[in-house]
Amino acid sequence: MNTPPPTPEDPRETAPGELDAVMERAAAAAPLLAALAPGGRARLLWAVAEALDTAADDLVPLAREEAHYPEARCRGELGRTTFQLRLFADVLEDGAYLEAMVDPADPDWGTPRPDVRRLLVPLGPVVVFGASNFPFAFSTAGGDSASALAAGCPVVVKAHPGHPRLARRTAEVVTGALAGAGAPEGAFGLVEGVEAGRLAVLHPLTRAVGFTGSIPGGRALFDLAVSRPDPIPFYGELGSVNPVFVTRAAATARGGEILAGYAESANLGSGQFCTKPGVLFLPEGTGLDALAADFAGRAAAPLLNDRVVGGFARGLDTLAGHPATEVLVRGVADGDGSWSPSLLRTGLDALLEHSETLLEECFGPATLVVTYSDERRLLEAAGVLQGQLTVTVHGEEDDAIAPALLALGASVAGRVVWNGWPTGVAVTHAMTHGGPYPATTAPLHTSVGSTAIRRFLRPVTYQSVPDGLLPEALRDANPLNVPRSRNGGLPAV
Amino acid sequence: MNTPPPTPEDPRETAPGELDAVMERAAAAAPLLAALAPGGRARLLWAVAEALDTAADDLVPLAREEAHYPEARCRGELGRTTFQLRLFADVLEDGAYLEAMVDPADPDWGTPRPDVRRLLVPLGPVVVFGASNFPFAFSTAGGDSASALAAGCPVVVKAHPGHPRLARRTAEVVTGALAGAGAPEGAFGLVEGVEAGRLAVLHPLTRAVGFTGSIPGGRALFDLAVSRPDPIPFYGELGSVNPVFVTRAAATARGGEILAGYAESANLGSGQFCTKPGVLFLPEGTGLDALAADFAGRAAAPLLNDRVVGGFARGLDTLAGHPATEVLVRGVADGDGSWSPSLLRTGLDALLEHSETLLEECFGPATLVVTYSDERRLLEAAGVLQGQLTVTVHGEEDDAIAPALLALGASVAGRVVWNGWPTGVAVTHAMTHGGPYPATTAPLHTSVGSTAIRRFLRPVTYQSVPDGLLPEALRDANPLNVPRSRNGGLPAV
CATH class of the missing domain: 3.40.605.10 (Aldehyde Dehydrogenase; Chain A, domain 1)
Structure with a gap:
């Protein structure tokens, strides 16, 4: 269709x-x-x-x-x-x-x-x-x-x-x-x-x-x-879910700006980028109303083809039907292969427990917000994240947790982004678009x-071969x- | 034993x-x-x-x-x-x-x-x-x-x-x-x-x-x-059979010296090197008596272990029992895991026809001489050689065939040796000890x-990460x- x-x-x-x-x-x-x-x-x-x-x-x-x-x-x-x-x-x-x-x-x-x-x-x-x-x-x-x-x-x-x-x-x-x-x-x-x-x-x-x-x-x-x-x-x-970590200090300093930027990056091209940020770690207490309103206000857009539509619908059903998730915005399919964005929420403990299901890539316009209370426990995500193309950290330069989050990023991903977004891969010499399996083989x-x-x-190697x-x-x-x-x-x- | x-x-x-x-x-x-x-x-x-x-x-x-x-x-x-x-x-x-x-x-x-x-x-x-x-x-x-x-x-x-x-x-x-x-x-x-x-x-x-x-x-x-x-x-x-090509000009100019060098390299460490030259392409008419005498005059030496002894004996039996080969020197096992060198001969046509058997690595002191009449037909070996660690060419600098043989070497091997021997891998910056499968995976x-x-x-790759x-x-x-x-x-x- x-x-x-x-x-x-x-x-x-x-x-x-x-x-x-x-x-x-x-x-x-x-x-x-x-x-x-x-x-x-x-x-x-x-x-x-x-x-x-x-x-x-x-x-x-x-x-x-x-x-x-x-x-x-x-x-x-x-x-x-x-x-x-x-x-x-x-x-x-x-x-x-x-x-x-x-x-x-x-x-x-x-x-x-x-x-x-x-x-x-x-x-x-x-x-x-x-x-x-x-x-x-x-x-x-x-x-x-x-x-x-x-x-x-x-x-x-x-x-x-x-x-x-x-x-x-x-x-x-x-x-x-x-x-x-x-x-x-x-x-x-x-x-x-x-x-x-x-x-x-x-x-x-x-x-x-x-x-x-x-x-x-x-x-x-x-x-x-x-x-x-x-x-x-x-x-x-x-595949890659491209996690984004937002520290408490960053959320306090510029939470609204970060969430607006996130919504833009995650829904670019209807979320059909291999670098689409799909999992967003936020401190508890971060207001999600504005993010939900942003997602809800975005129009449905056509996905690439039937296979993508089918895979996305199945992935979204799995996430939305999981007892550990709460649906904040349920995207709508228009019957013609178009989908509007979806936003779901879970907690850090639930993510760590059900990582195999909750961290599966859902290729298309869907985001899972993971809320945390203890910032240091974010580092436990290293134990459940598979290989990634990118890990993004939004933090303040003097954030105590920032060095460890960047190190976590480098340990699982090919690219670590600071206070920016993973979509829009620069075509330049020092770029890495790769990472451990399943980001790449x-x-x-x-x-x-x-x-x-x-x-x-x-x-x-040529050994003792004459110049000519x-x-x-x-x-x-x-x-x-x-x-x-x-x-x-x-x-x- | x-x-x-x-x-x-x-x-x-x-x-x-x-x-x-x-x-x-x-x-x-x-x-x-x-x-x-x-x-x-x-x-x-x-x-x-x-x-x-x-x-x-x-x-x-x-x-x-x-x-x-x-x-x-x-x-x-x-x-x-x-x-x-x-x-x-x-x-x-x-x-x-x-x-x-x-x-x-x-x-x-x-x-x-x-x-x-x-x-x-x-x-x-x-x-x-x-x-x-x-x-x-x-x-x-x-x-x-x-x-x-x-x-x-x-x-x-x-x-x-x-x-x-x-x-x-x-x-x-x-x-x-x-x-x-x-x-x-x-x-x-x-x-x-x-x-x-x-x-x-x-x-x-x-x-x-x-x-x-x-x-x-x-x-x-x-x-x-x-x-x-x-x-x-x-x-x-x-595995690798490390073929050695001797051009007609080289055989004419210094055949004796080449064969003496070959015997030394092929039997070093009882032929138990991954870079052991195991297949030697020689022009028809090259006297093999001196090479055979050299091989026959070498004492038996112990192989590494039972598994190597067993594999070598099976490989030698296969080569020696093949209708396309002639046994020039049949090495002797001393019953204690020692073997003296073996030398076999076949022709280029037979090699091309039975390459799967004749080009299987025989890890230990055995050499297959392949005699050819038309030097240009050596290049047909490219079609049957699997990936190699090394290819060696003995030629003269103005040999018409030399550039094509070196190119053949580079197309199947990780190292191309000119007028030397593949054993003795230099530990240096520009060395390659590798090659296409099965030389390596x-x-x-x-x-x-x-x-x-x-x-x-x-x-x-770190993107937009602050200096500190x-x-x-x-x-x-x-x-x-x-x-x-x-x-x-x-x-x-």
Whole structure:
């Protein structure tokens, strides 16, 4: 009911033989893409970014129709997507991402040491499963595709069924731009359908998988990836409730402002962000009337698709029906896949006791307020919180509890936010969009920011290889001007 | 027959309750170890290195008895082990391993950018399974333990049953040195027995696993690690045949010297190195008599333990009984677990056809020579070689085939060696001891060299956190003098 009516060609299922052909083209492209100097690949990324920007008037209406987002949101997200492609182009031109190291032979080293030189090389074809909630920035030409292409890996996207026509049109734009810029054929491909996705994860030529989506869906694909005769890295970004802790001092000093900010962040995009703050710890006695009025006053907005609607309704029923919760605002479904926000409340003891149910992600416009009396007992949440993308602390600088809450955040999450909001992930170098399971399946990595490229690269060391036979990035004269460390020192050009 | 007679206390099995206690002590130590400034942890590593060196006369006799290695090998390996600990101490004092990044707020960035700062933090308790063939350098206080401790992760070692007494004594020395240097209790522990090992991988408090050993053993534990409700990183170094390609030009120019070097490397430590070159590609017409005489002239030497003896005998039977192989030298077992070297031959076509059997690792003193006529057809090996720790090329600098063979090496292996030998892994910054599966279960990483620390660290980003509440490494004044990148630039202090 909530997705556009299927066009004659939907849904499509890529046949196994066609999947094989796509994967073989990707594998054939892999050494050619890897052999391009970083600057050459930077030009490919620029070309894709330019083409996507140019095609905005084609792409945005499809996104509006299929993802039910307003125009401004779609244009903004497309801008973020092309910004990201250009950021990776900069990363390539800089060259430090290669982590090139030169350790000349050293007879006095203490253990035998011939000349050894190291750099990172692309893993090979990467299969990308995009997310429904970011039809541009985390989908067909999103962060996983951009970082894998930047690394020199061909990309095969499994189109998200929530926006099939946008996925196809985006893939056409990307493929055309790559071809025009001289990329090898097969550097980018698109497949469709659940079974094609499964087979792509299992395909012998696939070397890694990027995924953004739900815990059950992501875990099923992760299980496939690690069950292969040759297990491959699976970078899944799954689920997170993104807890927000408000200290007593902060609530006293600026409670109203914090609650207004919270309501805005939690309901942005109808709560359909992986960084949506879903659990709010507040001191007892904080007036919730204004927050409830804010939630109650927000109009219903369409959710992404039937699957999201179904999952949200079930999750909300579970939370609302739990004996430990009190419903402050019960959101309303308009029968057309739209929901207005819901607000529920529980106490800290109840949360600690029923954490498995109450801390399950409810993807959509719902918030659980957890009230506490003893601030120090907030730290007990560390024992029940699973891995998170973010933890947010609202406190005062001289709050006695603040250092411990920030440490709690760092112990369970990939990003710790102070007096701000987790939605709106900055695309920059120092960003981490990741965290321990189930936030992601690969806690060492991020899927946003320039270090996301590291997921698709592996180290190779050359031992005693003559200068003329070394990769250019490792030759004595450093013809590519790549920053390199020498004898373990800091990288320099 | 081949391991020392069990003492009254062998074999030991750590009871599940005791394992729980060890893991709980490790988890309690984790935040304390993480909170030590890098320099403080460097002092711990130095103390462990000093204590192990001081205890050499205790430890070496145990290693000789349990691993059946000569005195010099044992002393050399202990030296490598303490060198490694000191190298990681240097890495900590340098601080670049933290990958600290500072991106100040920037209203002109193109997408919203608050102040974000990133560094790497320890994963938490790490379980280490040592190898039998390096009772010091890849076992109780070996590379995995050293790099995990350096990262700030408590270590729980599952003692290798091939050297239980050495494992216990080493653990005593390590634990004593850590306590003396002020490490938190629980920073290092030892458990014993197959079941305790399984339970340690599955234990809820375990955050990562390091493993060096066989493909079947490692894969079984990998499968456990990824089957957990919360899958954890499993760094397994499993198997590799470490192919050596000799071009026609090289064989013509210095065939005798190459074959003599090969025999030495392949039979070092009775072929019981993970980097043992096991498959040697030679041009047809290369005289094999001298190589056969060399192999035949080498005395039998004891293998590590019964399991290695059994696996080697089965592997050799399979190779020798295969219709596509010819036995040039059949090694002899002396009935006491000693074997003399074996040399077999096949052709390139046969290898390509029967690669699954002929390219299976035969851990011990056996070599398969693969003769070829058309040098260009060597590149077809890329289609049948699984992931390798090393590929070695012996060629001439102007060999037309050399660049393609080096590229083949980089495409399947973590290290490419030119006109040298893969045994003797240099402990240095630019080393990679790793590779695609089954060389390892984690192709992005190395288990030797200073970047091995990266396996046990994950990124955390702090957003808009006031200076006084940031980790010291990220504060404006940089009180720890940690190299940091700013706005994506190169790291500097």
